[in-house]
Amino acid sequence: MLKKLLPFIEHVIKEPVWDCRMCGQCVLHSTGMTCPMTCPKTLRNGPCGGVRENGNCEVKPEMQCIWVKAYDRTISLPLPKVWKEHYNELRPPVNMQLQGTSSWVNLVTKRDQQVPGGWSVQDAGH
Amino acid sequence: MSMLREKLENTTEQVFTAEFPSVDGGGMARVEKNAARLAPWFDAVNATDNPAAHAHTSNTTTAIAMKMYGLEPIMQIVCRDKNRLAIQSDMMGASLHGITNISLLTGDDVTAGDEPEARRVFDVDSAQAINIARILATGKYLSGRKIDPAPDFYIGAVENAAAPPFDYRIQRALKKHRAGAQFLQLQICYHPDRLEAFCKGVAEVAPDLKLIPTVVLLKGARGLSFMNDKVPGIDVPVGTLARIQNASDPSNEAYKLTLELATHALTLPNVRGLHVTDFRHDHTLEDLMNDLGQTPRSSITNR
Numbered sequence: 001m002l003k004k005l006l007p008f009i010e011h012v013i014k015e016p017v018w019d020c021r022m023c024g025q026c027v028l029h030s031t032g033m034t035c036p037m038t039c040p041k042t043l044r045n046g047p048c049g050g051v052r053e054n055g056n057c058e059v060k061p062e063m064q065c066i067w068v069k070a071y072d073r074t075i076s077l078p079l080p081k082v083w084k085e086h087y088n089e090l091r092p093p094v095n096m097q098l099q100g101t102s103s104w105v106n107l108v109t110k111r112d113q114q115v116p117g118g119w120s121v122q123d124a125g126h
Numbered sequence: 127m128s129m130l131r132e133k134l135e136n137t138t139e140q141v142f143t144a145e146f147p148s149v150d151g152g153g154m155a156r157v158e159k160n161a162a163r164l165a166p167w168f169d170a171v172n173a174t175d176n177p178a179a180h181a182h183t184s185n186t187t188t189a190i191a192m193k194m195y196g197l198e199p200i201m202q203i204v205c206r207d208k209n210r211l212a213i214q215s216d217m218m219g220a221s222l223h224g225i226t227n228i229s230l231l232t233g234d235d236v237t238a239g240d241e242p243e244a245r246r247v248f249d250v251d252s253a254q255a256i257n258i259a260r261i262l263a264t265g266k267y268l269s270g271r272k273i274d275p276a277p278d279f280y281i282g283a284v285e286n287a288a289a290p291p292f293d294y295r296i297q298r299a300l301k302k303h304r305a306g307a308q309f310l311q312l313q314i315c316y317h318p319d320r321l322e323a324f325c326k327g328v329a330e331v332a333p334d335l336k337l338i339p340t341v342v343l344l345k346g347a348r349g350l351s352f353m354n355d356k357v358p359g360i361d362v363p364v365g366t367l368a369r370i371q372n373a374s375d376p377s378n379e380a381y382k383l384t385l386e387l388a389t390h391a392l393t394l395p396n397v398r399g400l401h402v403t404d405f406r407h408d409h410t411l412e413d414l415m416n417d418l419g420q421t422p423r424s425s426i427t428n429r
Contacts, residue, residue: 041205041232041246045253046298048232049286049313050358058358059235071291088297090257090305093210093250093268117270118261122304 006102024098025112030086032073039066044091090121128226129198130170131280134309134336134398141169141399142420143200143311143338146192148174149183154191161195166422167415169399170198170227172311176207178357179239186219193225200282200311201225204233209249210258210268217262221277229282229311230255234358253298253305256283260306281306286313287324287339289359296327299335309336311401314353316362318390329395339391340401341384343410346376381410385417392418 007022014020018028021037027044028035036044040059047067050058055068074087092115098106106112133141144167147160164171173189176182183191189199201220203213220228232252236244250258258268265276283302287295299310310328315321325337344350347370354362366383373379388400400418404411415422 040235041248041251043232043248043251045251045301046294047289047291048252048359049284049289050232050234050238051286051289051291052358053290053361055290059237065290067294068291071294088301090253090301093254096249116268118266118268119257120261120264121257122260122306 003105006105007100010102010104022100022103023094024101024103024106025095026103026107027091029079029083030089030091032070032075032077032079032087034066034070034073036066036070042094043067044094046088092116092119127224128170128278128280130200130227131308133169140392141338142167142415143399143401144168144171145177145401145403146171146173146188146197146199148177148180149188149191154194157188157191158195161192161197165196167411167420168197168402170200172229172401173199173201175202175204175231175233176239177234179206179234179236179241179244181241186216186223186225189220189225190223193223198227199225200227200229202229202231203255204231205248205250205252205255206233206236206246209247213250213255214258214262214267217259217279218273218277221279226278227280227282228259229284230259230307231284238358252283253301256281256302256305256307263306280308282309282311283307284313285310285324286315286359288313288315288317288320288361292320292323295324296331299324299328300331303332303335307335309338309398312337312339314340314342314357314360314403316360316366316387318387321391322394325394325396333396335396336398337394337396338399338401339394339397340403341388341391341414342403343384343406343414344380345406346380347371349405350380381413384410385414388414388418 011022018035019038023037047065051065055064057063057065074084133139144164173185175185185201189201192199203216230252236242236246259279259281263276263279265273285299328335350362350367353360370376370379391397
């Protein structure tokens with residue numbers, strides 16, 4: 001029951017505020033509280049090269065690039081320092097199996113931190 | 127064996143790269159003709175992957191064909207058309223055919239092309255794709271499955287130094303470098319000040335990252351305003367456009383602008399060469415290379 005209810009509650013709260021797409025592996029905290037899944041290319045690691053001169057999206061000219069917004073907000077919002085430091089970390093590919101599940105549950109169970117078996121990240125001082 | 131890597135990593139010589147014209151027909155004869163035109167001037171040439179979201183001969187097969195005619199390919203892979211499985215098989219297929227240089231890009235959106243109704247994929251993004259190439263080169267697939275022996279890749283990427291958010295572009299370059307990119311070809315840029323700020327910033331945070339800015343040979347103001355209006359992420363300042371439009375000889379003025387931008391770019395930190403896009407197909411490619419102090423490579427060697 002809870003398994004079905006939680007995704008519903010999460011969606012009801014996060015959809016109106018962040019246009020949440022229920023990817024099930026929320027990274028809002030590290031992207032200036034801006035959802036990268038609302039990028040038409042669903043880019044998780046920063047803006048593409050097509051951002052317009054006015055900071056708007058290549059695909060949807062009327063929409064501000066979500067990564068321009070994320071960058072501005074990361075700088076301007078009073079977010080915890082550790083969240084801001086996560087802004088430029090390399091986020092792994094989305095796990096499509098978590099689509100539609102509750103990221104709250106996945107956070108607690110650490111399912112959202114599972115990465116493909118071969119995934120690794122070079123440390124900053126490589 | 128990547129001569130591009132050899133030159134960038136073990137010498138201080140400038141490198142010149144270009145775009146291989148998309149192949150739509152005409153068979154190998156067409157490839158041979160284009161290769162012969164580019165071979166005297168370029169160290170490596172991009173085999174593109176459905177550029178501007180238009181279907182063409184595939185990236186891998188183009189790269190193989192280029193290699194047959196003596197060009198060293200930089201095989202591009204964009205994230206728009208393929209999921210993570212297909213991207214890995216592209217890389218492994220390239221390796222099978224001795225293609226070492228691969229460059230990972232986000233890719234223009236499907237709406238930029240002539241089939242806007244297509245499904246866009248973007249299963250992984252460019253930074254993730256770069257990291258996957260690095261992982262393959264350590265001897266395993268993304269899943270962890272072993273590859274023995276590991277493929278040899280010289281990994282590159284593309285960045286736009288002149289699109290918002292400007293300050294962040296340097297961090298994004300660093301992110302791609304940490305993921306595994308050793309060189310960045312930069313998007314066409316008509317804002318020398320932005321290019322300069324970007325290169326200086328990259329030199330500070332990623333001193334080993336090689337930068338290859340792009341310059342374009344255009345016939346005149348029409349091409350310039352087309353890029354300004356139609357190519358995502360390219361902005362041409364009003365003054366620059368007016369300079370070409372109002373010139374008594376727009377064609378010559380457009381050439382002078384390209385030469386100025388090229389000369390300036392080559393003075394910037396971490397810049398190790400230039401990527402030249404030729405939309406003129408006249409003598410100006412030769413002029414540009416001569417004016418930049420380049421001499422044609424005497425013969426095409428079998429690479």
